[in-house]
Amino acid sequence: DAGVTQSPTHLIKTRGQQVTLRCSPISGHKSVSWYQQVLGQGPQFIFQYYEKEERGRGNFPDRFSARQFPNYSSELNVNALLLGDSALYLCASSPKDDRPNQPQHFGDGTRLSIL
Amino acid sequence: GEDVEQSLFLSVREGDSSVINCTYTDSSSTYLYWYKQEPGAGLQLLTYIFSNMDMKQDQRLTVLLNKKDKHLSLRIADTQTGDSAIYFCAESVRGSYIPTFGRGTSLIVHP
Numbered sequence: 001d002a003g004v005t006q007s008p009t010h011l012i013k014t015r016g017q018q019v020t021l022r023c024s025p026i027s028g029h030k031s032v033s034w035y036q037q038v039l040g041q042g043p044q045f046i047f048q049y050y051e052k053e054e055r056g057r058g059n060f061p062d063r064f065s066a067r068q069f070p071n072y073s074s075e076l077n078v079n080a081l082l083l084g085d086s087a088l089y090l091c092a093s094s095p096k097d098d099r100p101n102q103p104q105h106f107g108d109g110t111r112l113s114i115l
Numbered sequence: 116g117e118d119v120e121q122s123l124f125l126s127v128r129e130g131d132s133s134v135i136n137c138t139y140t141d142s143s144s145t146y147l148y149w150y151k152q153e154p155g156a157g158l159q160l161l162t163y164i165f166s167n168m169d170m171k172q173d174q175r176l177t178v179l180l181n182k183k184d185k186h187l188s189l190r191i192a193d194t195q196t197g198d199s200a201i202y203f204c205a206e207s208v209r210g211s212y213i214p215t216f217g218r219g220t221s222l223i224v225h226p
Contacts, residue, residue: 004157033213042119042203042216043158056213090157103148104214106157 002027004107006091012113013081021076021110025093031055032074033104034066035090043090049074078112086114119217121204126223133191135220137204140185144206147180148214149189152201161189161202191222199224 005024013019025032031050035043045058049068068074072093078085088111092104118140127133139147145166150158164171164178164187171178177190191198201221205214 006157040218042205042218045213045215048213058213092158103146103160103163105160106150108155108157 004091004093004105006089006107006110008110009108010111010113012115014115015081015083017081018077018079019081019112021078021089021091021112023074023076023091023093023107025072025074025091026105029093029095029105030072031094032068032072033092033094034074034076035092036060037088037090037109039087046076081114083114086112088112119204119206119215121202121217121220123218124221124223126225127194128225129194129196131194133194133198133222133224135189135191135202135204135222137187137189137217138185139187139204139206141206141208141215142185143208144185146207146214147178147187148203148205148207149176149178149187150203150205150216152203152219154200158203194222194224196224196226198222 007022033048034046037043046060047066048056052068063079066076088109090106090109092106094104121137148163149161151161152158162173162176175192179188201219203219204217207214
């Protein structure tokens with residue numbers, strides 16, 4: 001079975017631009033989470049969606065938004081990009097049960113560089 | 116509040132055992148996880164342990180949990196060069212969908 005897939009793998013943008021990152025969860029997984037990983041740090045939680053509803057939101061500005069589609073894939077949007085948004089953006093999916101504390105399975109991420 | 120701390124680096128010789136340590140502060144932590152990240156890749160879930168357990172073993176991996184001291188460790192037996200990576204400890208508290216990660220421990224294995 002395919003794991004979590006993310007696209008694109010790399011992206012270069014300039015300050016002020018907008019970006020959309022995409023994620024397809026493991027087949028059968030209904031929950032998708034997004035994380036930002038700055039170089040040298042652990043992942044920081046941005047959003048979690050389950051069955052197309054937002055279940056949690058981390059401490060990120062409103063420039064960050066996300067959505068989940070009927071097929072459980074997800075997009076992360078970031079507006080008005082800043083240099084500090086340069087990071088690896090990771091998507092993770094969780095098993096289909098609606099229980100907390102489910103182990104998460106990560107994709108390889110999208111490396112976003114802001115010039 | 117939630118805070119997970121790890122030492123940043125560990126260097127071992129191939130064939131030796133590696134022990135990576137982690138401390139956490141939230142006493143309501145329910146699940147504790149270990150993830151591995153290789154260069155240019157995402158995080159791979161290695162193992163996890165429920166907070167009502169003291170130990171979990173899975174092939175070369177042994178997880179020990181000391182709830183009193185809020186200390187978690189990952190022991191890798193017979194460490195190989197392919198084990199070189201960054202290892203992240205993470206916790207999630209009761210009822211939460213969101214794990215909190217440490218900064219990661221970079222494991223370097225010398226031939």
